[in-house]
Structures are given as structure tokens and as C-alpha cells.
Amino acid sequence: MTTLEASLRAVGHPVLMPYVTGGVTENWLDYVHAAVDAGADAVEIGIPFSDPVIDGPVIQAASVQALERGTTPDTVMRDLAAYRGSVPLVVMTYYNLVHRYGHAAFARRLVEAGVSGVVLADLPMEEAAEWTEVADAAGIATVLLAAPSTPDSRLEEVCTRSQGFVYAMGVMGVTGERAVLADSARDIADRVKAVADKPVLVGVGVSTPENAALLSAHADGVIIGAPVMRRIAEGGSVADLVAGFRAALG
Amino acid sequence: MTNTTMGPPSARGFFGRFGGRFVPEPIMPACLELESAFGRAWADRAFRAELDAHLRHYAGRPSPVTECHRLGDLLGVRVLVKREDLNHTGSHKINNVLGQALLARRMGKRRVVAETGAGQHGVATATACALFGLDCVVYMGEVDVARQRLNVFRMELLGATVVPVTSGSRTLKDAVNEALRHWVATVADTHYCIGSVMGPHPYPWMVREFQRVIGEEARAQCADLLDGGIPSHVLACVGGGSNAAGIFAGFADTDAELIGVEAAGGAAIGGDLVGVVHGSKSMLLQDDAGQVLEAYSVSAGLDYPGIGPEHAHLADIGRASYPSVTDAEVLDAVRVVSRTEGLIPALESAHAFAYLLREAGGSIPHGSTVLVNLSGRGDKDMEQISDLLAEHKETQ
Numbered sequence: 001m002t003t004l005e006a007s008l009r010a011v012g013h014p015v016l017m018p019y020v021t022g023g024v025t026e027n028w029l030d031y032v033h034a035a036v037d038a039g040a041d042a043v044e045i046g047i048p049f050s051d052p053v054i055d056g057p058v059i060q061a062a063s064v065q066a067l068e069r070g071t072t073p074d075t076v077m078r079d080l081a082a083y084r085g086s087v088p089l090v091v092m093t094y095y096n097l098v099h100r101y102g103h104a105a106f107a108r109r110l111v112e113a114g115v116s117g118v119v120l121a122d123l124p125m126e127e128a129a130e131w132t133e134v135a136d137a138a139g140i141a142t143v144l145l146a147a148p149s150t151p152d153s154r155l156e157e158v159c160t161r162s163q164g165f166v167y168a169m170g171v172m173g174v175t176g177e178r179a180v181l182a183d184s185a186r187d188i189a190d191r192v193k194a195v196a197d198k199p200v201l202v203g204v205g206v207s208t209p210e211n212a213a214l215l216s217a218h219a220d221g222v223i224i225g226a227p228v229m230r231r232i233a234e235g236g237s238v239a240d241l242v243a244g245f246r247a248a249l250g
Numbered sequence: 251m252t253n254t255t256m257g258p259p260s261a262r263g264f265f266g267r268f269g270g271r272f273v274p275e276p277i278m279p280a281c282l283e284l285e286s287a288f289g290r291a292w293a294d295r296a297f298r299a300e301l302d303a304h305l306r307h308y309a310g311r312p313s314p315v316t317e318c319h320r321l322g323d324l325l326g327v328r329v330l331v332k333r334e335d336l337n338h339t340g341s342h343k344i345n346n347v348l349g350q351a352l353l354a355r356r357m358g359k360r361r362v363v364a365e366t367g368a369g370q371h372g373v374a375t376a377t378a379c380a381l382f383g384l385d386c387v388v389y390m391g392e393v394d395v396a397r398q399r400l401n402v403f404r405m406e407l408l409g410a411t412v413v414p415v416t417s418g419s420r421t422l423k424d425a426v427n428e429a430l431r432h433w434v435a436t437v438a439d440t441h442y443c444i445g446s447v448m449g450p451h452p453y454p455w456m457v458r459e460f461q462r463v464i465g466e467e468a469r470a471q472c473a474d475l476l477d478g479g480i481p482s483h484v485l486a487c488v489g490g491g492s493n494a495a496g497i498f499a500g501f502a503d504t505d506a507e508l509i510g511v512e513a514a515g516g517a518a519i520g521g522d523l524v525g526v527v528h529g530s531k532s533m534l535l536q537d538d539a540g541q542v543l544e545a546y547s548v549s550a551g552l553d554y555p556g557i558g559p560e561h562a563h564l565a566d567i568g569r570a571s572y573p574s575v576t577d578a579e580v581l582d583a584v585r586v587v588s589r590t591e592g593l594i595p596a597l598e599s600a601h602a603f604a605y606l607l608r609e610a611g612g613s614i615p616h617g618s619t620v621l622v623n624l625s626g627r628g629d630k631d632m633e634q635i636s637d638l639l640a641e642h643k644e645t646q
Contacts, residue, residue: 049540049541050418050541050542051418051423051424051528051542052427053427053434053528054276054431054434064418073539095272095526096534096542097540099524099525099526099531099540100525100536100538100539101540122273123272124272124273124275124278126271126278127262127271144275145274145275146275147275147276147279149275149276149277149279150276151279169275169276171435172276172434172435172436172437173276173434174434174435
């Protein structure tokens with residue numbers, strides 16, 4: 001079992017994993033700390049990419065803002081040296097950045113930065129072998145996505161190969177908030193839970209604490225990205241937002 | 251890894267070390283479904299016959315090969331031109347979209363989404379959707395919407411919804427991103443009609459097969475004109491590379507030198523870096539961190555930082571070469587070809603002629619027989635060419 005999976009299993013209540021785009025502002029790590037202090041069980045850190053095809057307008061805007069500040073994989077990892085939380089960190093990015101950095105060097109850098117898992121949005125299991133060989137050796141969990149469109153025949157293999165947890169996409173679509181919790185979110189959570197032997201977290205389209213609370217009956221926790229990044233863009237309190245989700249999730 | 255040159259890719263969609271399927275999980279099942287549907291359709295004689303009939307009676311195929319004597323005399327080489335400019339909608343793009351639209355219908359999809367740069371693929375897609383009664387949404391960069399207003403109007407007249415893309419560089423690259431995002435959300439009833447030999451497997455293979463008709467016709471037409479011979483050089487412009495893939499496919503097994511001409515501001519092969527974007531591994535313009543760079547070209551259709559994975563492979567094994575020409579050389583070529591032959595090439599296609607103009611008597615020796623793919627006509631570019639020539643005059 002990967003250390004990421006062990007940490008998530010040890011949480012003892014529904015997992016709350018907020019997402020923050022690395023480098024979105026100079027003091028972006030403050031948002032990570034605020035989230036941890038407000039009850040996050042893990043934090044997902046985005047490394048911005050120029051062509052984020054699975055991200056909606058809110059996270060796209062954050063990515064552009066971060067890139068305009070000169071953010072690179074190296075600056076994000078450098079900033080993470082100042083991370084003082086104890087909850088696990090998971091990096092979310094796109095494969096070209098890893099390919100350009102070099103698999104072994106990227107895995108090593110993740111370990112040095114204290115990251116225990118990675119989500120590569122455009123690296124499906126069929127193309128993942130070269131990366132996972134290196135990541136496995138470094139102890140980095142490679143988390144795979146399960147989507148509402150993933151057929152049962154494929155879902156089992158996704159869940160078997162996913163490490164740390166299974167990232168269940170709540171809706172068919174890009175990251176972002178939705179007015180009501182989609183039926184697809186409950187459905188995919190149930191389908192993944194039925195076959196997964198590791199924690200199942202639902203992300204994409206989990207917009208409110210009420211959504212999160214409803215989902216906690218179907219999955220092991222939630223990932224909230226766009227609500228956090230919207231709050232940051234609007235200059236609001238990440239601590240209050242995360243505390244609200246924490247209270248609803250128990 | 252031992253696929254014959256321009257044969258089918260490997261099971262995972264690789265041409266040598268390029269290609270594959272690097273897409274988010276939600277669209278992975280659709281790619282697998284498409285791969286299997288295309289494989290079955292392409293092996294089905296009835297599907298091929300239906301497509302052939304549409305190409306013949308609707309698109310106007312076969313397109314002729316015209317020998318350009320005046321240009322040939324000027325350059326000291328024999329110039330044969332494959333006339334994809336004469337197809338319905340004005341370019342080679344119709345070959346691919348008729349194939350994909352028929353396939354979409356066969357798969358039971360009733361909506362089609364597409365990206366477009368210059369607007370040629372968007373117009374062709376809107377046309378095929380009108381013909382087959384499919385809903386059509388086209389994503390087009392805001393910059394390109396401005397430089398190709400007439401094509402936007404054509405698409406709308408054909409019943410398509412054109413969505414201007416305001417993210418990133420607001421050109422073709424970002425139109426692809428938006429089309430992919432749209433597809434992620436609508437994949438159950440929507441087919442993504444990619445306009446070039448790019449994207450995840452099976453697109454690079456499928457689009458090349460739908461464009462192969464250019465090369466197969468040209469091979470037979472050249473044989474007629476050359477007493478059973480083949481040209482010494484085959485030239486085509488390359489953005490993603492679909493017209494080049496189509497014409498190269500007809501000559502891959504010959505001694506003809508295959509040359510794909512890139513725009514100097516979007517020369518992916520010239521940049522010499524492997525990368526992964528828009529679903530496949532290929533050569534890609536990118537910075538040290540792996541961020542994709544914006545291409546700059548006078549031609550909206552070549553304003554793309556990547557190139558189809560099979561072209562990267564053909565360059566890798568030395569079967570084809572991919573030089574580039576500058577915007578100034580392209581404008582000059584538009585003028586020369588228009589005046590000597592009465593053919594006004596699209597800015598994209600003019601890249602192939604620009605290379606010929608520069609290299610005839612040099613790397614293309616006198617006495618060569620050169621087949622140039624005139625992939626599209628220049629009507630769509632009149633306003634822009636007129637502005638550029640005026641600017642050019644002012645700076646002289």
C-alpha cells in the first residue's frame with residue numbers, strides 16, 4: 001500500500017481534499033496552510049499547464065495567472081519546501097510537464113518536495129506504464145481518474161491500477177461548479193465504491209458543503225477545486241470555505 | 251513497431267515513437283469506440299462505396315493534376331499541381347469531413363463539434379453536417395474569427411454555431427482545447443470531427459486514410475502524365491499535416507522525395523522537441539518547462555505549435571523532410587503563382603510554392619519533376635492578402 005493510501009485510510013472521517021493552483025499568487029502556500037488549518041485531510045496542488053483541457057474557466061484563469069507570474073514545476077516544488085502541514089500533498093498536472101522534466105527527475109523532485117501522489121489528467125492507464133515504473137520505485141502514488149463514461153469492464157482495471165485513491169469525476173465535463181449535485185456524481189461514486197479496494201474521492205462538480213455531505217454517504221470523501229479557486233480569485237477567505245465543507249462532512 | 255511506411259499504426263496508435271492516446275479518462279471510451287467503428291467502416295465495402303459516391307458527386311472528385319508550364323519555365327523544373335482547390339468548399343478538408351460525418355451518422359451521433367483555424371475545416375464540417383442533417387458547433391480562435399470573417403459567415407449560413415475562443419493565444423491551439431472540453435461534456439451524443447492528422451488515436455490514422463484519396467489519385471494522374479513515372483519531389487504545406495499526409499500516402503513506397511513545408515513561426519519539426527498535447531506525442535514547440543508555445547504565422551491554418559505524429563515519425567526515419575518558409579516568402583509566392591498560372595493559392599498552400607520558388611535550381615535541381623499539392627484556394631484570404639501586400643509596399 002502506498003503511503004498516500006495509508007494516510008487517507010487513517011483519516012477516520014470523510015476525506016476533504018481542497019485544490020490550490022501552485023503559484024497563483026506570490027503567497028499561494030498561505031492558502032494551502034489555511035485549508036489545512038481549517039480541517040483539510042490532504043491538499044491537491046495544481047502545477048499550471050498552458051493547455052489544461054480538463055479544466056473549466058475558474059481553474060484556467062488561475063493557471064493563466066500563475067503562468068504569467070513565471071510559475072514552473074520547479075518554482076512550485078521550491079515553494080513547497082516551506083509547507084508546514086502534516087497532511088499529504090498530491091500534485092495535479094498534465095503529462096507534458098512531466099515528460100519535459102524527465103520521469104525520474106520529476107519523481108525525485110516530488111519526493112524531495114514532500115509530495116506523495118500525483119494526478120496526471122491526460123495520462124490514461126494505457127500510456128502510464130513508463131511513468132508508473134519510475135513513480136512506483138520512488139514511492140509516489142499515481143492516481144487514476146474514473147469517469148461517468150468509463151464502462152464497467154474498464155472501471156475495474158482503472159480501480160486496480162489507481163494508487164493512493166481513485167479520483168471519481170462527478171460529472172462529464174470540465175472542472176467547475178454546478179448548481180445542483182448531478183445524479184452522475186452519486187452514480188459514479190457507487191459504481192467505483194463497488195469495485196475499488198482503496199479510498200474513493202469524488203471531484204469535479206462538488207460545489208457546496210451540502211453536495212459534499214450528500215456524497216459522503218456514497219464515497220470516502222470529496223475534492224473541491226473550483227470553489228477554492230473562485231474564493232481566491234474573489235479575495236475571500238479560504239479558511240471559511242474549507243471550514244464550511246469540514247462542518248458539513250463531519 | 252515495424253509498421254510499413256504510412257501503413258496502420260501500432261495497436262496503441264503509435265507511428266514509431268510518436269502518436270498514442272493521451273487523453274483524460276472521460277473521453278477515452280469514445281476514442282476506443284471510434285477506433286473500432288472506423289476500423290469496421292473502413293473494411294466495409296458499402297461504407298467505402300457510399301463515401302466514394304459523395305466524394306465524386308458532391309465534392310467533385312477526382313480533382314485534376316494541372317501541369318504549370320509558365321511556372322515551370324520560370325523555375326527550370328517541371329511543375330505538376332494537384333488541384334484540391336477545386337473541391338467543393340475550396341480545399342482538401344472536405345475529403346476528411348465527409349468520411350467523419352458518415353462515420354458519425356453510422357455511430358448514431360447526431361451532433362458534431364469541430365475546431366478550425368483558417369475556417370476551411372469549419373466550413374467543410376458545417377457543409378457535411380448540413381448535407382447529413384447533423385447539428386454542428388465550431389470552435390474558432392477570436393483572432394482567426396477576425397481574420398477570416400467571411401468563413402465565419404459561411405459557417406453560420408450553413409447552419410453551424412460558431413463559438414469564438416478567447417482563451418490562450420485565441421488561435422487554432424486554443425480552439426482545439428475548447429473543442430476537447432466541449433467533447434468531454436457531450437461525448438454521449440457528439441462526434442469530435444478533428445480537422446487534421448493530429449489528436450489521439452485513431453484520429454491521425456483515420457484522417458490520413460480519409461485524405462489518402464489525394465495521393466492515390468495523384469499517383470495515377472502522374473503516371474499518365476509521366477509515361478508511368480513518378481515525380482522526383484512531392485511538396486505540401488504542413489500545419490497539423492493532413493493534406494501532406496494524404497498526398498504523401500500515395501508516394502510513400504516510391505523514390506519520390508517527400509517534403510512538408512512548415513510556417514517559420516510554427517515549425518514543430520524544426521524545433522526538435524518531443525512533447526504531448528491534444529492527445530498525442532509528437533514534435534511540439536514548447537519552453538523549457540514544457541509549456542506549449544504559441545505559433546505565429548500569416549496563415550491561420552498553419553498557426554499551430556504541433557504537427558501530426560506520423561509526420562514526426564516520417565522525419566525521424568528520414569522518409570520525409572520538413573523545412574520552413576517565412577511569411578514574406580509566402581506572400582511573394584502568392585503573387586508569382588497568381589500571375590504566372592492564374593491560380594490564387596490559399597496562404598497555407600502558398601507555403602509549398604514558396605519553398606519551390608526558393609529551392610528550384612538549388613536543393614530541387616533543374617530538370618526535377620515536382621508535384622505540389624494546392625490544398626486550397628485563396629478566396630478566403632483576399633482581404634488579408636490585400637492588407638499584407640499594402641503593408642509590404644509601405645515598408646519597401
